[in-house]
Amino acid sequence: xxxxxxRNITYRRHDPNxxxxxxxxxxxxxxxxxPRKPLIVLPHTLSEITxxxxxxxxxxxxxxxxxxxHAGEPLGERIILTGDVLDDGGRPVPHTLVEIWQxxxxxxxxxxxxxxxxxxxxxxxxxxxxxxxxxxxYQFVTIKPGxxxxxxxxxxxxxxxxxxxLFGPAFATRLVTQMYFPxxxxxxxxxxxxxxxxxxxxxxxxxxxxxxxxxxxxxxxxRFDIILRGREATPFEA
Amino acid sequence: MEPVPIxxxxxxxxxxxxxxxxxxxxxxxxxxxxxxxxxxxxxxVLDGDGQPVNDAMIEIWQxxxxxxxxxPDDLxxxxxxxxxxxxxxxxxxxxxxxxxxxxxPGRVPxxxxxxxxxxxxxxxxxxxxxxxxxxxxxxxAEASNSEDPILALVPEERRNTLMAHPDLHSRGHWHFDVxxxxxxxTVFFDV
Numbered sequence: 001x002x003x004x005x006x007r008n009i010t011y012r013r014h015d016p017n018x019x020x021x022x023x024x025x026x027x028x029x030x031x032x033x034x035p036r037k038p039l040i041v042l043p044h045t046l047s048e049i050t051x052x053x054x055x056x057x058x059x060x061x062x063x064x065x066x067x068x069x070h071a072g073e074p075l076g077e078r079i080i081l082t083g084d085v086l087d088d089g090g091r092p093v094p095h096t097l098v099e100i101w102q103x104x105x106x107x108x109x110x111x112x113x114x115x116x117x118x119x120x121x122x123x124x125x126x127x128x129x130x131x132x133x134x135x136x137x138y139q140f141v142t143i144k145p146g147x148x149x150x151x152x153x154x155x156x157x158x159x160x161x162x163x164x165x166l167f168g169p170a171f172a173t174r175l176v177t178q179m180y181f182p183x184x185x186x187x188x189x190x191x192x193x194x195x196x197x198x199x200x201x202x203x204x205x206x207x208x209x210x211x212x213x214x215x216x217x218x219x220x221x222x223r224f225d226i227i228l229r230g231r232e233a234t235p236f237e238a
Numbered sequence: 239m240e241p242v243p244i245x246x247x248x249x250x251x252x253x254x255x256x257x258x259x260x261x262x263x264x265x266x267x268x269x270x271x272x273x274x275x276x277x278x279x280x281x282x283v284l285d286g287d288g289q290p291v292n293d294a295m296i297e298i299w300q301x302x303x304x305x306x307x308x309x310p311d312d313l314x315x316x317x318x319x320x321x322x323x324x325x326x327x328x329x330x331x332x333x334x335x336x337x338x339x340x341x342x343p344g345r346v347p348x349x350x351x352x353x354x355x356x357x358x359x360x361x362x363x364x365x366x367x368x369x370x371x372x373x374x375x376x377x378x379a380e381a382s383n384s385e386d387p388i389l390a391l392v393p394e395e396r397r398n399t400l401m402a403h404p405d406l407h408s409r410g411h412w413h414f415d416v417x418x419x420x421x422x423x424t425v426f427f428d429v
Contacts, residue, residue, distance in 0.1 A: 009311060013428075019245050020368035027248075029366025032285040033418045039428035040391055042372070045348045047359050048429055050309035052299055052325035058261060088241045101256030111252040113293070127255040129262075163250060165257055170311070171299050171359050172429050174370060178247040195368050196245040204244045229243050 010044040010232045011172040012088060018201035026191035028152050044172060051171040055097035055129060064130035066102075066142035074124035076105025076143030078219040081179075081207070085136045085166065087230030092136025093173075098226075099129040099165040100140060107146030107160075116148050141219065147186055159186035159193065168228040179224050180206045246369035251293045253363065258295060258329040267298050267326035267340035267358075273319050274303025274341030278411045279375070279402065283334045283362065286419030290334025294364035296416075298326040298338055298375075300357075305344030314347070330364075342377065348387040355386035362416055362426075372429045375414050378403045392425050399424045 023034035042048065062068045067078060085093040103109045103126060106118040110126050124143065132138045145160050161178040168174065180187060187193050187206075196202040204227070213221025249257070256262070268274065279298075283291040301307045301324060306316035308324050324343075328336035340358075348354040355376055362371040376383055378401040383389055389397055399422060405411035417424045 014243060018242055020247070022368055022371070024368060027366070027368070030368060032287055032289075033291070033364065033366035034368075035371065035419055035423055035426050037396075037423050037425075039426050042388065042391075042427040042429050043349055044429075045354065045388070046307060046312060046314075046346050047299070047301075047354070047357070050299075050307040050311050052297075052323070053309060054264075054323075054325050086241065088243055090241050099256045099262075101252065109252045109255065111255055113251055125255070127259065129256070163247075163253065163256060165249070165253075171361075171372075174297075174361055175244065175246060176249050176253075176363060176370060177244055178250075192247060192368070195247075201242065201245050204242070205247065227241050227243050230241075 009049045011049065011170060011229045012232050014229065015198070017198040018196070020195035021197070024191060024195040027195055048172045049170050051169060051174065052167060054167060055099075056095070056131065059129060059131060064128055064140050066124065066126065066128045066140065069125050070123040072123040074104065074121050074143050078141070079144050080139065080141055080213050080215065080219050080221045081162070081224060082137065082139040082213055082221070083224040083226060085132045085138060085226045085228065087228050089230040091230065092132070093168055093228055094132055094134045094136055096132050096169070097129060097167050098132060098138045100142075100162050101127045102142065102162040103145040103148055105143050105146050107148030118146070118148065144181070152191065157186050157189070159184040159190050164226065166226060166228065173228045175228060178205060181222070182206055182209055248365060248368050249295060249363045251365040253295055254329055258327065263328050264326045265328055265338055267300060267324060267338050268302070268322040270321075272302070272321035272341050274322070274344075276410045277340050277342050279338040279340060279414060280405075280411060281336050281338065281414050281416065283330050283364070283416045283418065288420065290330070290332070291364055291418065292330055292332045292334055294330045294334070294362060294367070296328055296330070296336055297361040297363070298340070299359040300324045300340065301343040301346050303341050303344050305346045307346070345382060350387070352385070352387045353382070354388060355380055355382040357386070362418070367418070371418070371426045373416065373424055373426050374400050375402050376400050377412070396425050
């Protein structure tokens, strides 16, 4: 086999405590949906170190500004949301797709399955996407989403959050997560947030208020850095 | 801040807005002009009670018919096929089903000089799924399955959960069921 076919790239494994377990009974939907048998550890082959290069072709300017996707402006607290996508060696992850989706300021998604009796906002779709720049930086303009009730348990409310989806450079780096806001009183009661065993890892899901990003007379700034798995250093890598 | 990867969280029930609405879903993993044997892949997601999961999302990543990934880290001297980008993603419908149009991928190298059998790399997301569930789709009765180094890691009695099976009535149609839990639980990988 030619040498280049065996180039030795692998991605670092997760610390298990930094990730939720699949089964987390306080989040009721996991009970019927979480696998119970042990995962089989997959050595990284060409199939895992490559991954889709997706979403580069058709991004419109308004895709990253959720306040300009309709004729009028959405209601709510305008925010600028920015951060760096880095690997766990601190290297930027450039030109990778970042997709977000969220509820409106009243805590309602523009989705047929959302039955929360809060008002819809005709000027807010709640979905955005952008590519990181050469330094791994992304930025969205949106409004702060509202908290909303769900049927998981008695008087259950989701803290305000924005869903994030990232591909990174490989199948191994694919990540979907949720970003929360600092000081949200609902966080201690949320079984989805609390599903991450390690306290420090959990804190990474909370954005920081950022006065530097905040624009005077216009919008509050929040910073949310996203660290993806990085490559394992190997003697074969240049 | 210590550079430790961020935790995963569920896609929740409304991921369609961000991931599969309008232009964001991709059913053609390989376009109609792609080289290779056509495959219509009918995937179904079932929960631990065998009930269809109508709010899951499936993503596919695969090589082209020559066994080459459309990616800069695939350094094999094989041709790319512009009609096979190798990526698909769809939401399941009310029956827990989604259908991809693709081709059977070629064999790609594994480690230690062994070739892998034709396979698709799969990620399953959904409400109630806190971290994506990676699995693979192989093709039942494919001769090279017996020498695949990854299948060899899977206990023999569970290998069938990774097989797509041909539809006996429609040529080129293959069925793959994902059992998230329960007796027939699909093999999921720690990638």
